[in-house]
Amino acid sequence: MPQPPLLIPKPEGLYCPDGDFYIDPMRPVPRALVTHGHADHARAGHGAVLATRQTLEIMAIRYGEGFAGQRQAAEGPLRLGNVDVSFHPAGHVLGSAQIAVTAGAQRVVVSGDYARVPTPTCAPFEPVPCDIFVTEATFALPVFHHPPPEAEIARLLASVAAYPDRAHLVGAYALGKAQRVIAALRQGGWQAPIHIHGALQRLCDYHIAQGIDLGDLRPATETRGKKADFAGAIVIAPPSAFASTWAQRFPDPVICFASGWMQVRARARQRGVELPLVISDHVDWPQLTATIAEVNPAEVWITHGREDALMRWCEMQGRAARPLHLVGYEEEAE
Amino acid sequence: MSLSAFATLLERLAFTPQRGRKEQLLIAAFASQPDPDRGLMLAALTGDLRLRQVTPGLLRGLAETRVDAQLFAASYDFVGDLAETIALIWPVSGSDSPSLSEVVAELAETPKTRLPGVIAARLDGLGPSERYAYLKLATGALRVGVSARLARSSFAAWAGLPLAEVEEIWHALAPPYAELFAWGTGGPRPEAASRVPFRPVMLSTATDLEALSALDPADYAAEWKWDGIRVQAVSDGGLKRLYSRTGEDISGAFPDVIALMDFEGALDGELLVRRGAQIGSFAELQQRLNRKTVSAALLRSHPAGLRLYDALIWQGRDLRALSYDARRAVLAELPLGPQIDLSPQLPFASWEDLAALRANPPEAVIEGVMIKRRDSAYLAGRVKGPWFKWKRDPFLIDAVLMYAQRGHGKRSGYYSDFTFGVWHGEDLVPVGKAYFGFTDAELKELDRFVRTHTIERFGPMRSVARSKVVEVAFEGLNRSSRHKSGVAMRFPRINRIRDDKPASEADHLETLQAMLPSDG
Incomplete structure (x- = not known):
């Protein structure tokens, strides 16, 4: 029997019914999990925010201490409603994390924005095995090969x-x-x-x-x-x-x-x-496609960027993929 | 010159907005690169390196043998430039850096059927920047913001030679310009070996009534300044050429003018669209410019002809050391036709007489008067003294500032490119763009206005409140189907800021329409 989906794209953002939370919502919601501090992912005005300690502190610097009703630093595995949640470094900016949501045998990883080029400014990306990998596609065209x-x-x-x-x-x-x-x-x-x-x-x-x-x-x-x-x-x-x-x-x-x-x-x-x-904090085309191959999920979900090209690549690789058509992440997000 | 060095040069030229800095980059390249590669580099920049075999279709087909067609199409759509897309998307890279001469010879000599394989092998061996440079070289369209003229003037500056002399022999030279570089490094001046050579044109400097009043009008002759393009018509033993004033051979586009050149010599004149005595506007002449060939229909609808100013060579005799009066006397022997005649001299006893003529020219296509010292020789280049141009006063209108864009270099951080409009009924319609004419103080004032009156932003462009009136000066007006207003200004600039005028009192489009030449 197919499992009900762990995450559903809604106008506010990706929603987890079993845990009753949103990930990186674009509008104020009662409970938000935030991958990193960039303004199009971390908005002010949520009831409660769960994020890494550094992301919370960055949000406080940008929006003031009262940016959310409640805040909780993600440390170790957490249980939210009927799901398990854990945060893993994304290598994008200081405090940035991928969020893994697990229920029973199914795990979804929402990578947020991520990068694979090492930098002293944040912890490196950590590949997390999963069934569904939710990825950005900011530079998802084979013309993007960022030089060192x-x-x-x-x-x-x-x-x-x-x-x-x-x-x-x-x-x-x-x-x-x-x-x-x-x-x-x-x-x-x-x-x-x-x-x-x-x-x-x-x-x-x-x-x-x-x-x-x-x-x-x-x-x-x-x-x-x-x-x-x-x-x-x-x-x-x-x-x-x-x-x-x-x-x-x-x-x-x-x-x-x-x-x-x-x-x-x-x-x-x-x-x-x-x-x-050409200095980026996102993955370029070879890094993006190599990351998908490395994580090797059963399905790829694509949040924002050049979805069509990444869909085409997944099709050529025989990988199941779907675009989420989430509105609100910036086209120029860098 | 290695392909890597050429790639670096192209990149720096493309991102350097200042003309002077581009010239420095080119001078450094001429100084540091060996022959024949620097000559090939120069030819690539002047558009004289023609490797016609490499078509966009060939390159596209090649790319699609290596990259999925859908991914290629999506990438090309995003990047917008074929050579750049292929340079970036090509899946295999190497670190080869062949010399320009090596790749140019290979592209020129490889038969067309074998070309795709040869190009693919090259692309495999190169890095992305070198691939870009290679593909730009192969297709010939560099688009790095360097005109042929800037490339030649940089060469002249590097070689310490007068640009006029370089331009004089340019048409007789071919890539890789070994003789030219030999000359630039102290060797002999290349003989303009071909017949029908171009000779440097004499140019004038601007003047006004105040400057003229110090001169004796009896020493000078005057002619109308015709608004066409200055040309040199050379006929030498049955061979005929028409050159622009910078020495470009434009004969191919003007077979009708070549047919008129029933003389032996080198004459200086104005190229105009004319139907006998009726002279067409500059806009009409523009239809004939920048073409390699011309259709029969265009020859009929826009016939070109000459109005002659001067004679440099006449029946084998070099007249350039003679006086203007003597040269004009020789020119008067020329049998005239309806499409070729002498530029008439204007009768005047005082500068005030000439001012009166200038203020009221008989035809719209006249853009002022030329004043030439009667005893002056024909000299190369822009010499101050013997020839003056006294252009008619510019057209002036009051327009409303509509949009502004930021400038570069010393103008970084300033809004210095302005789009302005005039009234058309209840609306303002944009009629032109200007980025000079104002003083530094006026620029600061305009910049401040833009910042405090922005109503909308589109990328680097700002739309401003329609309340600032500027006086715009321009040299002429053409009809234009590409502009919403239907008119296009020549050399528009901001003359002054009209803080005394409310926007409602700015000019109307009808005022501009009335300034259009009737034949346009």
Whole structure:
């Protein structure tokens, strides 16, 4: 007899009837399990939130202490209603986790967003055997082969050396990507101070408090009118800052952007990027397909991204797959 | 030059918005790369490297032998560029870095039937960036934001040679330009070996009434400045060529003009669409430009002709050292026809007389007056002094700012590209885009306005409250089916900010329509 489904896609997000909770809901719900702290997965206003301790602390930094009625840190296996729940590292950003939901003989793993490239900024992805693997498909096209981050950092450092009078402004999202880039710069041998936009300060401080070495970070917000001070500097900022008057203070800046999308030239040019850096915290095509092969689930569910291409790949591999058509996860989620 | 070095260069050129920096990148490449590869690189950038066998169809078919057709189609749809899609999707990579000459020779010499196998083997051996460079080289459409002119001017800057001299012999050279690079490194100037050579054109500098008042009008002749394109018509022992003012051979697109060239010499003039005395607008001439060949129908509907300004060579004699008056006297011997005549000289005794003529030209296709010193020789390039252009005043309209986009480089963080519109009934309709003309202070003011009056955002573009009026200057107006307004401006720029005017008093589309040339 077929089992009733453990998880059901609903407009609010993926729902587990046996445990009465949602995973990464896009709207406020009574009980939410959250994979990681990015805004399209972690929203404020739920009745209760269960997530890793770090994800809860990141949510508190972003939304304030009162972001949910109740919160619980996921530590060890838990029983919720009639299901068992456990959290496993996803390698995406600090605190990010896959959520395994088990009932009887059936296990579903909701991977959230995940990455397989090691970074000092978070624990590496842990493959969890399961019957249904719920995966993202952000970069699910065979054109996406992200180069090793050290090669991209080397390009950035070569450009800094080639243009000593200019500031290099690196666009990177505040949670995860910014720290991933900073840590990669340190590994690549850049020991000089790195300037950060004010919007990155609290999350960088939090990473440092969690024992992640980001080296000498300085605010890039306090020296108005002294352009030459930033000659030869590396400045990390959220990409939205490039549109603000904030960018006017730097000497003839080289606009860089750290994102998996930068592999496509038109995307980079649309954004007015001069130095595209292909540094991603998602899996590229070879990593995505290798992860599915490694986890080897009976069925693949696809949350968001380029579902059609991944569906086609699963079909060619003889794997059962279905798109969930969940709305609300950002197309540009990076 | 290795394919890797070429790939790096293409990448940097594509993402470098500033012209000066692109030139520096090219100069560094000319300085560091060996022959004949740097010549092939130059040819690739100027569009003179023609490996016509490699078609998009061939490449697509090749990709689909290695990648599932559905996955390829989805990827191509996302990436939007065939060479880039194949470069990224190709499943096998190597670290080969053959030289440009090696791959160019291979592409040129391999018979078409064997080409797919040869290209596939190359793609297997290359990394993604090299594959991209290789495929761009093979298909010829680089699209890295470098014009043929910029490539040539960078060469001239590297070689320390006047651009005019490089352009003069360009048409006679062929890739990989061994003679050219020899010249650039101190060797002899290549003989423009071919007959019917192009010679550098004399150019003018801008002037105005104030500057002219210091000069004696008796020393100068004046002509109308015709709004076509400046050409050099060369006829040498039965061979005839029409060159643009930068030395491009445009003969293929103008067989009707070639047929008119019943003379022996090299003449300077304006290429125009004309039906005898009736001169067509620049928009009409545009229909004939940028084509390799021309249809019989277009030859009938848009016949081209010449209006002559000057003579460089006449019946084997070089006239360039003679005075303008002497050269014009020679030119007057030319038997004229309905499609070819002399640009008439304007009678004037004082600069005020000329100002009056300029203010009221007899035809819409006149864009000002040319003033030429009667005793001046024909000199190469833009020499200040002997020739002046005194363009008619620009057209001015008051328009409302509608959209703004961010700039690059020194304008990073500033909204500096503006789209403006005029009234059409109750609505504003966009009529043009401008990203210069304003002072630094005005840019700051406009930037501040955009930030505080944004009503909608579309990616890097902002829609702003329809309340800021700017005075837009432009040189001419064409009909356009590609623009919703039906008009397209030439050289629009923001002349000043009209804070004294409310948006409701900005101009109407009817005002612009009235400025359109009647024949358009």
